[in-house]
């Protein structure tokens with residue numbers, strides 16, 4: 472006796488047969504807990520049943536129902552009615568409730584996911600799509616995410632995936648390379664889940680941070696320029712300054728603070744120093760005096776960076 476077929480017939484997983492019937496497949500997915508919706512169908516000439524022939528950019532991949540994803544359902548009567556109306560409708564699955572899909576467009580994308588998982592063969596239903604692969608996991612509760620890795624997207628909350636045995640615009644059908652028994656889907660492994668849950672790509676964060684930092688630097692500089700211009704001018708008596716020494720101190724402190732910011736390497740030093748100098752000259756300081764004071768303050772500030 473082999474290990475196979477030892478389980479009593481009634482407890483064997485209900486492995487989905489390689490059934491080319493779209494309506495039966497749709498009903499089977501609904502029974503397994505996944506909301507279903509009818510999609511358009513690629514035509515023999517490579518266009519789409521939506522009649523936007525030649526201009527449809529997602530042939531056989533977009534909903535036939537008016538409200539699209541919002542109309543997805545698990546109701547068998549509704550599903551039977553849809554496929555009675557459109558027997559060749561492709562099968563769409565709403566992701567984010569029972570099912571999430573890791574969508575790999577390229578073999579490099581598949582390789583990247585397998586590397587992330589540290590496996591040669593993923594422990595999840597694997598679907599061959601037109602040009603790539605889908606991995607099916609139990610819903611993570613996380614939203615759609617484009618560009619998880621090069622060639623890899625995530626279909627989660629608010630997303631959708633085309634399911635077997637739908638027809639791809641290229642003429643092939645979506646097929647299970649690793650079947651699903653229709654019972655519980657595997658949880659998304661931690662390394663992959665971490666990627667899905669991670670904050671936006673570093674490049675986007677950097678751009679945003681720089682913008683915010685630039686605004687911060689601008690506001691800081693404007694504040695310093697205002698203080699310099701408002702510093703009391705010195706009062707002289709017989710060639711001796713008897714009041715108004717704050718002007719130089721104010722300029723020194725301004726240069727010190729901007730020098731501290733410049734230590735981050737993200738301040739335009741030349742432009743900032745030009746503006747400080749211009750403000751100093753407006754208060755009546757000489758160019759030599761202004762430059763000397765700014766140099767001194769700037770150097771001290773750079774030596775004590777502001778975090």
Ligand SMILES: [Zn+2]
Pocket residue numbers: 511519520521522523527528529530531533
């Ligand atoms: Zn179309």
